[in-house]
Amino acid sequence: MPSITRSKSSRGPDAHREPRSVPAPDGGQPIAPDDPALEERIHALGTEFLELARRHRSGILSAAFWSEKLIDWAMKDEAFKVQLFRFVDTFPTLKTPEQVHDHLVDYMSQPGVTPPPGLGLGLKAGRLLKGAMSRTVTRQITSMGERFIAGVDAASAVDQLEKLWSRGIGFSVDLLGEACVSEAEARVYQGKYLDLIRSLPEAVGRWPANERLESDHLGPVPRTNVSIKISSLFARTDPIDFEGSIAGLMDALGPILEAARDSNVFINFDMELFEHKDLTLELFMRCCEAVEFPAGLAMQAYLRSGDDDVRRIIDWARKSGRQVTVRLVKGAYWDYETIHAEEQGWPVPVWSRKAETDACFERMSARCIESTPRGPGDGGVKLALGSHNVRSIAYGLALLEKEDLPSNAIEVQMLHGMADQLKAAAVEMGLRTREYVPVGEMIPGMAYLVRRLLENTSNESWLRAGFHENVAPETLLACPHRTYSTPDPGVERIERGPERHQLTEAVEGVGENRPFSNEPAREFSQKEIRERFARAIASAKVPEVKANATEDDAEQALAAAQAALPRWRALPVRERSAVLVKAAAIMRRRRDELSGIMIREAGKVWREADGDVCEAIDFCEYYARQAVALFEYQRLGRFIGELDQVIYQPRGVAVVISPWNFPLAILCGMTTAAIVTGNPTLIKPAGPALGIGRVFFDIMREAGCPADVIQFMAGPGRTVGAKLVRDHRTALIAFTGSMEVGLDIVAAAGQVPRGQHHLKKVISEMGGKNAIIVDASADLDEAVLGVRQSAFGYQGQKCSACARAVVVESAYETFLERLCESTRTLKIGDPLDPAVDFGPVIDNNAYRSINEYIEIGKSEARLALAMDLPHESRLAAGRDYIAPHIFAEVPAEARIGNEEIFGPVLSVLKVKTFDEALEVANGTAFALTGGVYSRKPANLEKARAEFRVGNLYLNRPITGALVGRQPFGGFALSGVGTKAGGPDYLLHFVEPRSICENTMRRGFAPGI
C-alpha cells in the first residue's frame, strides 16, 4: 500500500517551531490551531511537496504558461488583460485573417490599453503585415487553447491520455460545452458522452496495469473516468421547475449512467453555477439511487453553504450505505457569482475573502475524511482533492495520517495544462493523481479557456504566487483559518449597495434615510422561496371588478379631484412620499399574492409576474425620493441683492390610463408619479386587468392616499375614457398603450374646451417594432437565448419586445437554426405551473389580430417556425393561445416587419453588414428599444451613437428595464420621450415657476 514519503528534509529546519501566523494579504488574524501537531505535519508535507515541485520547474513539466508574452503582460496590466481575454473569447468566431486583425486592433485600441511592445508594432502594420500578424496571434491563441484543452474529441486525446498514464497519472475526460440552447443540442451532447463511455474503455484497455491508479484502500478504481456537466444535457434545466428539471436530466442521464455501469466507467458530476447547486446535489443522489454506477460529485468550497452541502451528501451516503467520491474544488465561477448576485441584489453565495474559501476547503476536507468508509460495506464519502494549492492538499494528507487512513484513501486531481510540477511531485510522493482533461472544439471551449486564463492570472491564485512570484513557503503554507475585525466585503457589497450606487440621493425621513435600491427578484433556486411562492399563488384570488363606471361617475370623480387639488398640493411633499413608501411596504408584504393575481388574470408566468411586482415597488420607492428633491426651492446663482429661485407645482387633475401588459407596474408607476407630485389622480386600468388594478387602488388607499386623491374608474374607453381625456378639468394625462389610442389622446388633449384655462400635458408611451442586431462576432449562445427571451417573454406582449432580429449574413443560417430549435424547447401551458415559459395571449381580440398578422406573414416571408400547441388539458382553461412563430428572410418593407403585432411573432431579416443592420433597425416609425449582440468594440460604439432608440441594450436581452438603472421609454411614434423610472420623469407631472426677489433695501443686502 502506498504511503506518503516522510523524508527528513520534508520537516525542514523549522519543523518544531510554533504554528505559523503569517497575516494573509487580505488581512485577518490567524486562529491558533486546535491541533498544533497536525498543523506541524501540514507544513512538513507541504514543504516537501513544494520542494519536489520546484525541482521540476525547468523540465518538460515547467510552468511555460507564464512565460507566454501575452499572459505575462496581462498580469502586469489589468486593462490589457480585460481586452486580451475578450479578444480570446471572440477569436473562434473570426473566420478570416482580416477579421482577426481587425478585431485585435479594435480591442487593443480601447482606452487605457497598452499592448506589449511587439504586439503594438504589429498592430500598426500595413496591409502586407496583417496576414503575418494574424497568423502569429492565431498561433498564440491556439497554443493557449491547446495548453488547457487536450484535443477536439476523446479519440484525438487518447495519445495524450496514454502519455499521462505512462507518467503515473490517471485522467478524467470532460466534454467541453456547458450551455445548450435546445433539446437538439442536448441530444448531441448526450450522444457524445455515450460514444465516449462506450469507446474509451476499449482504447485505454490496452495500457499496462497500474496498481496505484487502479485501486484505493477499498478495492478497484475504474480506469476510465468521465466528468459531465449537467447543463449540457437538458436545455430546460431551471431550478424554478425543480422536479421537471430533475426528471428531464434523469431522462438524459439514464442511458449515460447505464452505459457507465455496464462498462465500469466512473462518472463525476461537475458543479457549475450556484443557482444549479441544490439541483445538482439532488440529481446526483437520485441518479445514484436509480443506477448503480461508479459515482462522484464535485463540491465547491468557495460557497458559503459548503459546510452544509458536504454534510448533506455525507449524511445521505451514510444512511443509504453508498460509497461515492467527492471531488472537492474551490470553484471556478467566483467572479460571475459575485457580479451576478450584486446585479440581482441577492446575498453573495461565495466567500469574499480568499482565505475563507481555503478555510472552508479544509473544513469540508475534514468532514469527508472523517466519513471515509473503512470497509467495503460502509456508506460514506471518499475524498478527491481538486486543487493546485499545496497547503490545501497537504492539509488533507496530514489529516489522513491522523485518521489512520492510508494515502490511497484519497486522490489528488489537477487540471490539464496547469501545475505540471505539482502533478510530478504528487506522483513522486506516491499519491494517486488524476488529471482533468477537457476535450472539444474551440467555440464551446472558450468559456472554459477564459476561466483558466482568469484563474491563472488572478492576484489570488496560489499557483501564481507559488511558481510565478516564488513567494516564500512560509506564506504559501500559512494557515487560512482567521478571524476578521472588518466587515465581510461580500455582505457589505449588497448591504451598502444603495450608498455605493447612488441611484438616488438619500432623503431624510424617506425609506429609512437611504438611497433607492431595486427590489430584488425572487431567487427561485432557493427551495423555501419557491415553495412559499407556489403556496401564495395557489390561494391568490382575482377580485371581480365590473367595468360599469359611467360618464356621470367620471363627472363626479373629476369634481372631487378638482376640489382635492388645493389640499393635496399644499401637503408637504414628504407626507405624499410617505404614502408611496407605505404602499411599497404593503406590496412587499403581499408580494407573492400579487404575482398570483397577475398570473391568473393576465397569464404571466412566475418570473414575469414577480418582475412586475418588483417594478411596482421600485416606482414607489424611487419616486418617493425623487419628489422630495424636486419640490425643494432651487436657488439659481449666488447674487447678493437678488434671490433667484425655481420651484415646481403640480399640474392639477391627472388621468392615468394604463395597459394590461404590466398591469401593476405601469399603473403604479404612472399613478404614484402623479400623486407624489401633488396631482389628484383618476385611474382607469385596462379592461383585461381590472382585478389587479383594483387591488393596487386598495393598497394606495390603505397606504393613506385620500379617497378624493386617488379614484378608481373602471369603464369603457369610448365613454368614460373619452370623458376623462376631454374634460376641461383634466390637466394631465399619463397613458401607456397602443399607438392608435395614444395618438387619439394626443389629438383630443390638443383641444381646449370651454372653461379650460390650461393646456393639457400628455405623457404617452406607445408601441415599438424593436430590433436586435446579431453581428458576425456575436456570442450565439447568448444571442439565441437573448432574442428568444426578448421575443417570446410574456408571449411577446411587451412594448419592449423584440419583433425583429436583424442578422449579419455570416451568422444568419446558424443563428436562425439555433433560434428555431431553442424556441421549440419553450414549454407552453398554464402559467400557474412553474415549468411553463409561455402562457395565453391576453384575450380573444388579441388572438384574432395576431392570427391575422401570421396570415399576412405567410404571404410576405418564409415561415421558419410555427410551434404546435400542447393538448388542451395542459392549457389554462378558457384562454386563447398562439404559439411562437418565426418568419425568416423577411423583406425590410414587409408589413410584419414594420407594424406592431404585440404577440409572439418574430421577423428575422438578413443583412450584409453591420452598417446595413443599423439602417434596417432604425428603419421603422418607432424608436423604443433595441439591442445588439456583437463582440466588436467599434460596432458597439457605432450602435451607441447611431442606433436611435429610447433604450439600447448591448449584449443582453432588450426587455426588463429596471427602475433607476435603465429609465424606460421611447420617442418617434413610440412616445413623447419621457423616461419612466428615470431622474427626469417627475418633471413631466409638474410646472416650473421662477421667482426673483430684489433683496436690496436702501443699498443694503444681506450677505455682502
Ligand SMILES: Cc1cc2nc3c(=O)[nH]c(=O)nc-3n(C[C@H](O)[C@H](O)[C@H](O)COP(=O)(O)OP(=O)(O)OC[C@H]3O[C@@H](n4cnc5c(N)ncnc54)[C@H](O)[C@@H]3O)c2cc1C
Ligand atoms: C480536477 C478538478 C476539477 C474541477 N472541477 C470543477 C467543478 O466541477 N466546478 C468548479 O466550479 N470548479 C472546478 N474546478 C476548478 C477549480 O474550482 C479551480 O481550479 C480552483 O478554484 C482553483 O483552486 P486552487 O485550490 O487550485 O487554487 P487557489 O489559488 O488556492 O484558489 C483559487 C480559488 O479561490 C477562490 N477565490 C479567489 N479569490 C477569492 C476571494 N476574494 N474570496 C473567496 N474566494 C476566492 C476562487 O474560487 C479561485 O478559483 C476543478 C478543478 C480541478 C483541479
